[in-house]
Amino acid sequence: MEPIGIAKELQKKFPDSISEITTHRGQVALMVERTPIVEMCRVLKTDYQMNHLNCLCGVDNLSRKMAHGERFEVVYQLYSIQNRVTLRLKAQVPESDPSIDSITCLWSGANWLERETYDFFGIVFNGHPNLQRILTAEGWEGYPLRKEYALRGDTEWKGFIELKEKARQLSKFDFYGAQVEQE
Numbered sequence: 001m002e003p004i005g006i007a008k009e010l011q012k013k014f015p016d017s018i019s020e021i022t023t024h025r026g027q028v029a030l031m032v033e034r035t036p037i038v039e040m041c042r043v044l045k046t047d048y049q050m051n052h053l054n055c056l057c058g059v060d061n062l063s064r065k066m067a068h069g070e071r072f073e074v075v076y077q078l079y080s081i082q083n084r085v086t087l088r089l090k091a092q093v094p095e096s097d098p099s100i101d102s103i104t105c106l107w108s109g110a111n112w113l114e115r116e117t118y119d120f121f122g123i124v125f126n127g128h129p130n131l132q133r134i135l136t137a138e139g140w141e142g143y144p145l146r147k148e149y150a151l152r153g154d155t156e157w158k159g160f161i162e163l164k165e166k167a168r169q170l171s172k173f174d175f176y177g178a179q180v181e182q183e
Helices: 003-013 037-047 110-121 160-170
Strands: 018-024 027-033 052-060 072-080 085-093 099-101 124-126
Touching: 003 018, 003 027, 003 037, 003 085, 037 072, 037 085, 037 099, 052 110, 085 099, 110 124
Parallel strands: 027 085, 099 124
Antiparallel strands: 018 027, 052 072, 072 085
Protein backbone atom coordinates (compact mmCIF):
# COMPACT_ATOMS: atom_id res chain seq x y z
CA MET A 1 0.00 0.00 0.00
CA GLU A 2 1.19 3.52 -0.79
CA PRO A 3 1.92 5.98 2.05
CA ILE A 4 -1.04 8.22 1.19
CA GLY A 5 -3.37 5.21 1.37
CA ILE A 6 -2.00 4.27 4.80
CA ALA A 7 -2.43 7.87 5.95
CA LYS A 8 -6.07 7.98 4.82
CA GLU A 9 -6.88 4.65 6.48
CA LEU A 10 -5.19 5.81 9.68
CA GLN A 11 -7.28 8.99 9.56
CA LYS A 12 -10.42 6.84 9.46
CA LYS A 13 -9.25 4.93 12.56
CA PHE A 14 -8.28 8.13 14.43
CA PRO A 15 -10.64 10.79 13.00
CA ASP A 16 -10.31 13.25 15.89
CA SER A 17 -6.53 12.88 16.23
CA ILE A 18 -5.25 13.62 12.73
CA SER A 19 -5.70 17.21 11.69
CA GLU A 20 -3.79 17.26 8.42
CA ILE A 21 -2.19 15.01 5.81
CA THR A 22 0.44 16.63 3.60
CA THR A 23 2.67 15.44 0.80
CA HIS A 24 5.95 17.17 0.02
CA ARG A 25 8.39 15.80 -2.55
CA GLY A 26 6.77 12.40 -2.37
CA GLN A 27 6.87 12.12 1.42
CA VAL A 28 3.62 11.86 3.36
CA ALA A 29 3.32 13.50 6.77
CA LEU A 30 0.45 13.45 9.25
CA MET A 31 -0.12 16.22 11.80
CA VAL A 32 -1.40 14.35 14.85
CA GLU A 33 -2.50 14.96 18.43
CA ARG A 34 -0.10 13.70 21.08
CA THR A 35 -2.61 11.73 23.16
CA PRO A 36 -3.01 8.57 21.03
CA ILE A 37 0.59 8.45 19.75
CA VAL A 38 1.38 5.02 21.23
CA GLU A 39 -1.81 3.43 19.90
CA MET A 40 -1.34 5.11 16.52
CA CYS A 41 2.23 3.81 16.26
CA ARG A 42 1.10 0.35 17.38
CA VAL A 43 -1.48 0.24 14.58
CA LEU A 44 1.13 1.36 12.05
CA LYS A 45 3.57 -1.27 13.28
CA THR A 46 1.17 -4.21 13.42
CA ASP A 47 -1.36 -3.49 10.66
CA TYR A 48 0.91 -1.78 8.11
CA GLN A 49 4.29 -3.40 8.90
CA MET A 50 5.92 -0.04 9.76
CA ASN A 51 8.51 -2.04 11.68
CA HIS A 52 11.42 0.38 11.71
CA LEU A 53 11.63 3.65 13.64
CA ASN A 54 14.00 5.50 11.35
CA CYS A 55 14.13 8.74 13.32
CA LEU A 56 12.56 10.58 16.23
CA CYS A 57 13.35 14.21 16.96
CA GLY A 58 12.00 17.39 18.47
CA VAL A 59 11.16 20.65 16.72
CA ASP A 60 10.77 24.09 18.30
CA ASN A 61 8.37 26.28 16.30
CA LEU A 62 8.73 29.39 18.47
CA SER A 63 8.90 31.83 15.56
CA ARG A 64 6.27 30.08 13.44
CA LYS A 65 2.60 30.20 14.36
CA MET A 66 1.28 26.65 14.05
CA ALA A 67 -2.28 25.88 12.98
CA HIS A 68 -2.82 24.37 16.43
CA GLY A 69 -0.84 27.08 18.16
CA GLU A 70 1.54 24.48 19.63
CA ARG A 71 5.17 25.36 20.00
CA PHE A 72 6.77 21.92 19.95
CA GLU A 73 6.52 18.86 17.74
CA VAL A 74 7.89 15.36 18.12
CA VAL A 75 8.52 13.95 14.66
CA TYR A 76 8.47 10.19 14.06
CA GLN A 77 9.87 8.86 10.79
CA LEU A 78 8.57 5.29 10.31
CA TYR A 79 9.61 2.81 7.64
CA SER A 80 8.29 -0.54 6.44
CA ILE A 81 11.25 -2.70 5.47
CA GLN A 82 9.09 -5.26 3.64
CA ASN A 83 6.99 -2.73 1.71
CA ARG A 84 9.61 0.03 1.34
CA VAL A 85 7.17 2.67 2.55
CA THR A 86 7.95 5.73 4.67
CA LEU A 87 5.50 7.72 6.78
CA ARG A 88 6.07 10.72 9.02
CA LEU A 89 4.04 11.60 12.11
CA LYS A 90 4.27 15.09 13.60
CA ALA A 91 2.84 15.05 17.11
CA GLN A 92 1.87 18.45 18.50
CA VAL A 93 3.20 19.19 22.00
CA PRO A 94 2.08 22.34 23.86
CA GLU A 95 4.57 24.63 25.57
CA SER A 96 2.43 24.67 28.73
CA ASP A 97 2.83 20.88 29.13
CA PRO A 98 5.78 19.66 27.04
CA SER A 99 5.16 15.95 27.42
CA ILE A 100 4.13 12.97 25.30
CA ASP A 101 3.92 9.22 25.90
CA SER A 102 7.02 7.13 25.24
CA ILE A 103 7.04 4.62 22.37
CA THR A 104 9.90 2.54 23.81
CA CYS A 105 7.34 -0.24 24.36
CA LEU A 106 7.12 -0.55 20.55
CA TRP A 107 10.67 0.22 19.41
CA SER A 108 13.53 -0.15 21.88
CA GLY A 109 15.59 2.15 19.63
CA ALA A 110 13.34 5.01 20.72
CA ASN A 111 15.05 4.95 24.12
CA TRP A 112 18.11 6.94 23.11
CA LEU A 113 16.21 9.18 20.68
CA GLU A 114 13.65 10.18 23.33
CA ARG A 115 16.42 10.88 25.83
CA GLU A 116 18.18 13.08 23.27
CA THR A 117 14.95 14.98 22.57
CA TYR A 118 14.38 15.43 26.31
CA ASP A 119 17.95 16.62 26.79
CA PHE A 120 17.87 19.20 24.00
CA PHE A 121 14.22 20.35 24.01
CA GLY A 122 12.92 19.53 27.50
CA ILE A 123 10.07 17.40 26.13
CA VAL A 124 9.20 14.76 28.73
CA PHE A 125 8.39 11.23 27.51
CA ASN A 126 5.88 9.71 29.93
CA GLY A 127 6.64 6.08 30.78
CA HIS A 128 10.22 6.19 29.52
CA PRO A 129 12.35 3.60 31.36
CA ASN A 130 15.34 5.89 32.01
CA LEU A 131 14.56 9.50 31.11
CA GLN A 132 17.65 11.49 31.95
CA ARG A 133 20.05 13.73 30.10
CA ILE A 134 22.30 11.89 27.72
CA LEU A 135 24.54 14.35 25.84
CA THR A 136 24.87 17.53 27.89
CA ALA A 137 27.24 17.71 30.83
CA GLU A 138 26.16 17.01 34.38
CA GLY A 139 24.56 20.11 35.89
CA TRP A 140 23.66 21.64 32.51
CA GLU A 141 20.88 24.18 32.81
CA GLY A 142 18.29 24.75 30.11
CA TYR A 143 17.65 23.03 26.80
CA PRO A 144 20.15 23.97 24.07
CA LEU A 145 17.92 23.45 21.01
CA ARG A 146 15.08 25.64 22.23
CA LYS A 147 14.90 28.86 20.24
CA GLU A 148 15.22 31.14 23.27
CA TYR A 149 18.43 29.43 24.45
CA ALA A 150 21.47 31.75 24.42
CA LEU A 151 23.59 31.17 21.32
CA ARG A 152 26.74 32.52 22.90
CA GLY A 153 28.65 31.20 25.85
CA ASP A 154 27.86 34.24 27.99
CA THR A 155 26.31 32.07 30.68
CA GLU A 156 28.37 29.39 32.34
CA TRP A 157 26.66 26.21 33.48
CA LYS A 158 27.68 24.44 36.65
CA GLY A 159 30.91 22.55 36.18
CA PHE A 160 32.11 24.66 33.24
CA ILE A 161 35.01 26.22 35.16
CA GLU A 162 36.04 22.78 36.49
CA LEU A 163 35.85 21.35 32.96
CA LYS A 164 38.09 24.10 31.56
CA GLU A 165 40.62 23.49 34.36
CA LYS A 166 40.59 19.72 33.71
CA ALA A 167 41.13 20.34 29.97
CA ARG A 168 44.09 22.58 30.79
CA GLN A 169 45.58 19.90 33.05
CA LEU A 170 45.09 17.13 30.49
CA SER A 171 46.53 19.16 27.61
CA LYS A 172 49.97 18.08 28.87
CA PHE A 173 49.31 14.52 27.69
CA ASP A 174 49.06 12.99 24.22
CA PHE A 175 46.47 10.47 23.03
CA TYR A 176 48.30 7.56 24.68
CA GLY A 177 48.73 9.23 28.06
CA ALA A 178 52.38 10.13 27.63
CA GLN A 179 53.39 13.55 28.83
CA VAL A 180 54.04 16.05 26.05
CA GLU A 181 56.64 18.77 26.28
CA GLN A 182 54.99 22.17 26.49
CA GLU A 183 56.47 25.02 24.46
